[in-house]
Amino acid sequence: MKSALLVGWIVLLGIVTLASTYTLSETEQVVITQFGRPVGGVIATPGLHLKTPFVQEVHRFDKRWLEYDGDPNEIPTRDKKYIWVDTYARWRIADPLRFYQAVKDEIGGQSRLDDIVDGQTRYAIASFDLIEAVRSTNREFELTEELQGIGSEEARAKIVTGRAEIEKIILDKAAKITPEFGIELVDVRIKRLNYVESVQQKVFERMISERKRIAERSRSEGQGRAAEILGEKEREVRSASSAGYRQAQELKGKADAQAIAITARAFGRDPDLYQFLKSLETLNATVDKETWMVLSTDSEVLKFLKGSSPGASR
Amino acid sequence: MAQDDGDFPGGGGSGRRRRNNPFDNIDLGRLGGKHLAGAAWLLGFGVLGLIAFLTSYYQVESEEVGVVQRFGAYVRTTEPGLHMKVPLFVETVTKVPVRRQLKMEFGFRTTRAGAQSSFAPPTSETRAESLMLTGDLNVAEVEWSVQYRIKEPRQYLFHVRDVPGTFRDMSQAAMRQVVGDHSVDEVITIGREGIAAEAKLELQRLCDLYGIGIEVQQLVLQDVNPPDPVKPAFNEVNQAIQEKERAINDAWAEYNRAVPLAKGQAEQSIRSAEGYALERVNIAEGDAHRFAAIQAEYSRAPLVTRRRLYLEAMTELLPKAGRRIIVDDKAKGILPLLNLTASSEKANP
Numbered sequence: 001m002k003s004a005l006l007v008g009w010i011v012l013l014g015i016v017t018l019a020s021t022y023t024l025s026e027t028e029q030v031v032i033t034q035f036g037r038p039v040g041g042v043i044a045t046p047g048l049h050l051k052t053p054f055v056q057e058v059h060r061f062d063k064r065w066l067e068y069d070g071d072p073n074e075i076p077t078r079d080k081k082y083i084w085v086d087t088y089a090r091w092r093i094a095d096p097l098r099f100y101q102a103v104k105d106e107i108g109g110q111s112r113l114d115d116i117v118d119g120q121t122r123y124a125i126a127s128f129d130l131i132e133a134v135r136s137t138n139r140e141f142e143l144t145e146e147l148q149g150i151g152s153e154e155a156r157a158k159i160v161t162g163r164a165e166i167e168k169i170i171l172d173k174a175a176k177i178t179p180e181f182g183i184e185l186v187d188v189r190i191k192r193l194n195y196v197e198s199v200q201q202k203v204f205e206r207m208i209s210e211r212k213r214i215a216e217r218s219r220s221e222g223q224g225r226a227a228e229i230l231g232e233k234e235r236e237v238r239s240a241s242s243a244g245y246r247q248a249q250e251l252k253g254k255a256d257a258q259a260i261a262i263t264a265r266a267f268g269r270d271p272d273l274y275q276f277l278k279s280l281e282t283l284n285a286t287v288d289k290e291t292w293m294v295l296s297t298d299s300e301v302l303k304f305l306k307g308s309s310p311g312a313s314r
Numbered sequence: 315m316a317q318d319d320g321d322f323p324g325g326g327g328s329g330r331r332r333r334n335n336p337f338d339n340i341d342l343g344r345l346g347g348k349h350l351a352g353a354a355w356l357l358g359f360g361v362l363g364l365i366a367f368l369t370s371y372y373q374v375e376s377e378e379v380g381v382v383q384r385f386g387a388y389v390r391t392t393e394p395g396l397h398m399k400v401p402l403f404v405e406t407v408t409k410v411p412v413r414r415q416l417k418m419e420f421g422f423r424t425t426r427a428g429a430q431s432s433f434a435p436p437t438s439e440t441r442a443e444s445l446m447l448t449g450d451l452n453v454a455e456v457e458w459s460v461q462y463r464i465k466e467p468r469q470y471l472f473h474v475r476d477v478p479g480t481f482r483d484m485s486q487a488a489m490r491q492v493v494g495d496h497s498v499d500e501v502i503t504i505g506r507e508g509i510a511a512e513a514k515l516e517l518q519r520l521c522d523l524y525g526i527g528i529e530v531q532q533l534v535l536q537d538v539n540p541p542d543p544v545k546p547a548f549n550e551v552n553q554a555i556q557e558k559e560r561a562i563n564d565a566w567a568e569y570n571r572a573v574p575l576a577k578g579q580a581e582q583s584i585r586s587a588e589g590y591a592l593e594r595v596n597i598a599e600g601d602a603h604r605f606a607a608i609q610a611e612y613s614r615a616p617l618v619t620r621r622r623l624y625l626e627a628m629t630e631l632l633p634k635a636g637r638r639i640i641v642d643d644k645a646k647g648i649l650p651l652l653n654l655t656a657s658s659e660k661a662n663p
Contacts, residue, residue, distance in 0.1 A: 025386035026472040046387035065474040088483040134494040141497035189487040211547035215554035222558030226565035233569040237576035244580020248587030255591030259598030266602030280627040289636040
């Protein structure tokens with residue numbers, strides 16, 4: 001009987017101890033309510049804590065950065081391009097008391113964030129051209145040789161705001177609203193950005209035609225370059241052979257001139273003799289089997305036939 | 315006592331039991347009651363002690379550290395080995411694998427890693443991860459993987475909830491931001507390394523901003539492709555580039571075949587002209603010398619020599635002619651000299 005009493009006391013002590021203490025993890029913060037009324041503010045120091053047993057209730061809230069993943073939204077940009085925008089955000093319960101009073105728990109918080117973040121995202125995306133939400137800087141694209149001068153107009157469009165700035169606009173505007181729910185919005189980012197199906201088809205078609213253009217140009221460039229090379233070949237060939245011809249003719253001309261000079265100088269001493277010798281030579285070269293020779297008896301060879309005796313001629 | 319009785323199987327009234335079971339001993343029951351109370355306490359403390367003992371040490375594996383919390387509050391971080399802690403729920407340990415390299419995949423999933431890794435077929439989830447807009451408002455499919463390490467176990471555990479999910483979101487945002495600033499051609503071909511490096515920097519910047527205690531070690535672009543419907547067009551470009559190269563190469567081949575030949579032929583004609591020139595000059599010199607020699611002798615007796623030369627030439631010449639006709643201006647008509655060969659021999663001086 002005595003030991004049963006002891007057990008009873010121990011159990012009772014245990015229950016009271018459990019009811020009057022609570023532990024707080026590094027990741028938690030609590031609001032204490034007494035009969036539903038908050039007392040003692042926010043407790044965020046991790047460790048073992050005391051409370052009045054049975055009458056005080058502990059409401060735990062996460063202290064960490066919490067996840068928020070927006071639903072993908074179909075939003076038209078300012079230049080009327082329909083895109084899917086999927087944002088994510090990180091937030092934390094900055095004022096658990098207000099949070100508890102305003103939205104009660106995380107599910108309530110998430111649904112408020114849905115309204116706020118989605119709304120601001122929609123508003124921000126709709127007030128900028130698509131390119132502003134895609135690009136962050138105005139860096140020039142690197143181009144390979146075959147891509148030079150090709151590309152959509154949009155590829156060269158300059159941005160003034162840029163993706164990071166738009167994210168910041170969404171964050172700033174949304175973060176102004178959330179404190180009334182005890183929420184601090186710490187970051188909003190565009191996770192995904194895609195064309196809606198119908199626009200995507202158009203973009204694919206554009207990409208295909210752009211590629212075809214590049215291919216076509218590349219081919220004709222190849223043919224053009226080939227023609228150029230062949231032309232150059234023609235030039236080189238003609239220039240080389242004509243230069244050769246010229247030099248050859250010059251050489252020959254010079255030699256001919258030299259030869260003429262040499263012979264003229266020699267033959268000039270007795271032109272008559274030269275003419276005589278040359279005539280003989282020519283005659284010799286002209287006569288062959290087909291030749292009919294008509295010789296006058298007056299000729300040097302035959303004149304003695306006519307006269308009765310040598311030396312009687314003339 | 316009533317509790318103790320109840321522990322006996324089939325226990326009812328003690329009298330009935332005595333009747334039914336002759337071996338039953340009341341004294342033993344009374345004696346056991348006292349002992350059992352003591353034994354229950356002992357057992358209680360024993361079990362408690364055993365649990366306390368079992369929860370008073372823990373082992374940290376070589377790639378981990380242990381983060382110890384006392385009543386939820388962080389107290390210390392312990393290195394690999396066997397460690398003591400305050401037992402039961404007072405101190406709890408969370409082990410964090412800080413030395414293990416962790417990997418996350420985007421746009422694809424490896425189902426079995428190894429020499430020949432196998433990959434899961436693409437799902438709508440992986441497709442959504444990989445499909446992204448490029449800076450020239452085209453579309454590319456980018457697959458990448460991130461290798462990372464938990465650098466700050468306290469931040470990793472306590473600062474952000476759902477670290478893997480957050481990291482996944484961050485990685486996608488970072489990659490899309492970087493890809494959004496590059497053209498589709500840069501993404502697919504020339505800019506890959508730069509994009510990976512930039513995305514890694516951006517991701518690390520986000521990690522530091524969020525304080526999730528992660529160090530990004532490597533970000534690798536895996537397959538980067540144009541979307542399927544556009545792929546044939548991209549291949550066509552590659553083909554066209556090949557064709558271009560081939561056309562140019564063919565033209566150069568033709569060039570290389572023709573030009574050296576033409577140069578060689580030009581050189582040949584020059585050489586032959588040089589030969590001609592030498593020949594001409596030599597012949598002229600020869601002729602000149604010969605003439606000079608003849609002329610020198612001739613000038614001594616011009617008339618005689620002249621006649622002699624003429625006749626000599628005729629001697630040589632006349633036999634060569636097929637027909638010879640001798641005419642006399644006094645004779646009427648033409649007198650064919652049929653046998654001139656003989657007569658010319660006769661006419662020889």
